[in-house]
Amino acid sequence: VNPGANLKSFYALPENSSVVDVMASFEEYFVGIITQGGSCAPVPGIGWVGGQCTLYPEKGYWLIVSSGGSFSIEDAFLVDPEMSYELGEGANLISFPSAGSVGVSDGFPDDMEGSIVGVITEGGSCAPHPDYGWVGGQCSFHGGKGYWIISNDNISFSYDLSTLSRTRVNDDFGLSYPED
Numbered sequence: 001v002n003p004g005a006n007l008k009s010f011y012a013l014p015e016n017s018s019v020v021d022v023m024a025s026f027e028e029y030f031v032g033i034i035t036q037g038g039s040c041a042p043v044p045g046i047g048w049v050g051g052q053c054t055l056y057p058e059k060g061y062w063l064i065v066s067s068g069g070s071f072s073i074e075d076a077f078l079v080d081p082e083m084s085y086e087l088g089e090g091a092n093l094i095s096f097p098s099a100g101s102v103g104v105s106d107g108f109p110d111d112m113e114g115s116i117v118g119v120i121t122e123g124g125s126c127a128p129h130p131d132y133g134w135v136g137g138q139c140s141f142h143g144g145k146g147y148w149i150i151s152n153d154n155i156s157f158s159y160d161l162s163t164l165s166r167t168r169v170n171d172d173f174g175l176s177y178p179e180d
Contacts, residue, residue: 008061017057018053019048087157092150094149108159
């Protein structure tokens with residue numbers, strides 16, 4: 001992770017996914033963790049406090065750290081890559097459930113693409129263009145990254161991973177997961 005805010009997700013988590021347990025050995029580097037609808041932060045002498053102190057595989061997270069580095073999550077299990085996501089109208093901070101990567105057009109089921117206005121991740125975005133398809137500086141989903149999906153409808157979906165590339169085991173920002 002880089003110093004500051006890093007938009008991440010977890011495609012592998014331990015059975016007990018409380019922030020207290022998952023981040024215990026890295027607590028000194030964390031300023032806080034923010035997700036849609038909640039946050040959690042370490043308070044010296046008290047521990048982690050907040051309204052969202054459990055990590056969920058379907059959510060994206062802003063991990064805010066004081067210094068860069070990498071960390072590994074011990075005893076993690078791969079999450080269900082076919083899990084269902086519930087998007088509300090507007091911005092939704094979600095995960096990508098695999099260690100690999102897939103293009104945005106391939107990753108979204110065809111029947112829902114018309115409802116998506118844009119995809120934003122740390123350092124890039126992608127949006128549908130009526131003549132050119134998906135365009136932007138980040139038009140692929142990658143394991144370990146979090147995504148703001150902007151929808152103009154309420155949608156339930158699962159990623160289409162039929163064209164998934166399995167070339168990524170460690171993400172670009174130092175989070176390490178078990179190889180599948």
